[in-house]
Amino acid sequence: MSTLLTISNVSRTFQVSQGLFARKKTLHAVNGIDLTVEKGEVLGIVGESGCGKSTLAKMVLGLLPATSGDIALEGADMRGLDRKAVARRIQPVFQDPYSSLNPRKTIASIVAFPLLVHGFGNGEARRDKALAILDKVGLPKRFADRYPNQLSGGQRQRVAIARALVMEPELVVCDEPTSALDVSVQSQILNLLMDLRRDLGLTYVFISHNLAVVEHIATRVAVMYLGRVVELADTATLFKAPRHPYTKALLQSVLTPEPGRGIPETGLGLAFPDPLNPPAGCAFHPRCPNAFATCRTVTPRTVKDPAGLVACHLHDPQIAQAAAA
Numbered sequence: 092m093s094t095l096l097t098i099s100n101v102s103r104t105f106q107v108s109q110g111l112f113a114r115k116k117t118l119h120a121v122n123g124i125d126l127t128v129e130k131g132e133v134l135g136i137v138g139e140s141g142c143g144k145s146t147l148a149k150m151v152l153g154l155l156p157a158t159s160g161d162i163a164l165e166g167a168d169m170r171g172l173d174r175k176a177v178a179r180r181i182q183p184v185f186q187d188p189y190s191s192l193n194p195r196k197t198i199a200s201i202v203a204f205p206l207l208v209h210g211f212g213n214g215e216a217r218r219d220k221a222l223a224i225l226d227k228v229g230l231p232k233r234f235a236d237r238y239p240n241q242l243s244g245g246q247r248q249r250v251a252i253a254r255a256l257v258m259e260p261e262l263v264v265c266d267e268p269t270s271a272l273d274v275s276v277q278s279q280i281l282n283l284l285m286d287l288r289r290d291l292g293l294t295y296v297f298i299s300h301n302l303a304v305v306e307h308i309a310t311r312v313a314v315m316y317l318g319r320v321v322e323l324a325d326t327a328t329l330f331k332a333p334r335h336p337y338t339k340a341l342l343q344s345v346l347t348p349e350p351g352r353g354i355p356e357t358g359l360g361l362a363f364p365d366p367l368n369p370p371a372g373c374a375f376h377p378r379c380p381n382a383f384a385t386c387r388t389v390t391p392r393t394v395k396d397p398a399g400l401v402a403c404h405l406h407d408p409q410i411a412q413a414a415a416a
């Protein structure tokens with residue numbers, strides 16, 4: 092496999108107002124992330140609401156600049172690429188298809204719009220291409236002249252997927268693509284995404300708080316906590332032998348009565364920390380059943396080994412050696 096996307100030490104902060112007369116505070120939404128996306132893989136990104144998944148997705152899509160660090164597409168720094176060039180190669184599929192589909196445009200013209208923006212062919216050629224991709228996502232010709240409000244949620248998500256694919260991108264960033272859908276429709280959309288990946292040779296970054304969904308579709312999984320990747324492994328390894336206590340808690344979590352809606356009940360007791368006042372040391376330590384003194388003061392380093400990577404003092408050989416000495 093070769094590397095499509097390289098994310099190197101990427102951070103994104105926001106200056107957040109705390110009231111009329113209070114000084115603004117810095118919120119670290121994404122904090123020094125290193126990741127690669129290999130061609131043809133599905134990199135799952137999981138974590139609770141607010142851990143920085145969407146911020147990372149927006150940076151990958153070129154919609155939000157990183158505060159520091161680099162993102163490279165096949166070795167080329169994305170800052171040096173123009174917006175259109177990035178959009179041709181990387182496309183998003185978001186959670187709520189309804190808000191992103193223009194209610195006054197027909198399905199065919201919505202799907203053909205990126206072709207118009209990129210100056211592809213004439214009106215007829217664009218429509219033909221739009222109809223072909225609509226067919227590929229399971230929406231036959233009769234849908235072409237309908238409007239978004241005449242479609243079900245699942246059909247609208249198919250339109251959003253068709254629009255994302257019409258420019259034949261290499262990488263699709265799926266940000267909670269099934270979370271707003273009824274349970275019965277979720278698996279249809281997931282299966283469609285898997286078929287499209289196989290047929291079109293696509294690569295996905297797949298963001299979800301729903302572990303069952305990620306297990307189904309991802310080939311590798313990165314677990315995020317408060318802006319950092321705390322564990323990364325191939326999917327089978329992560330689900331069989333999780334190492335970080337947060338990953339273990341997520342795996343034991345009970346999904347909400349309506350799977351796919353809301354964050355999982357982690358059983359961790361304490362709430363997700365305030366990103367404006369992150370805990371010292373390991374950000375997870377206040378909720379960690381295995382925390383010890385070092386965890387309260389020292390930020391864990393990320394240890395890489397053949398199984399993947401993990402940022403936890405329990406799994407850092409240097410810390411273990413120091414404790415044994």
Ligand SMILES: Nc1ncnc2c1ncn2[C@@H]1O[C@H](COP(=O)(O)OP(=O)(O)OP(=O)(O)O)[C@@H](O)[C@H]1O
Nearest residue numbers: 105107118120139140141142143144145146147366
């Ligand atoms: N434009 C912004 N201004 C200020 N803070 C922001 C902004 N965008 C995101 N944040 C903050 O950054 C942190 C990460 O947000 P982000 O949306 O990336 O998380 P997430 O894991 O995708 O959560 P969710 O699943 O709820 O979308 C949160 O604390 C959020 O409040």
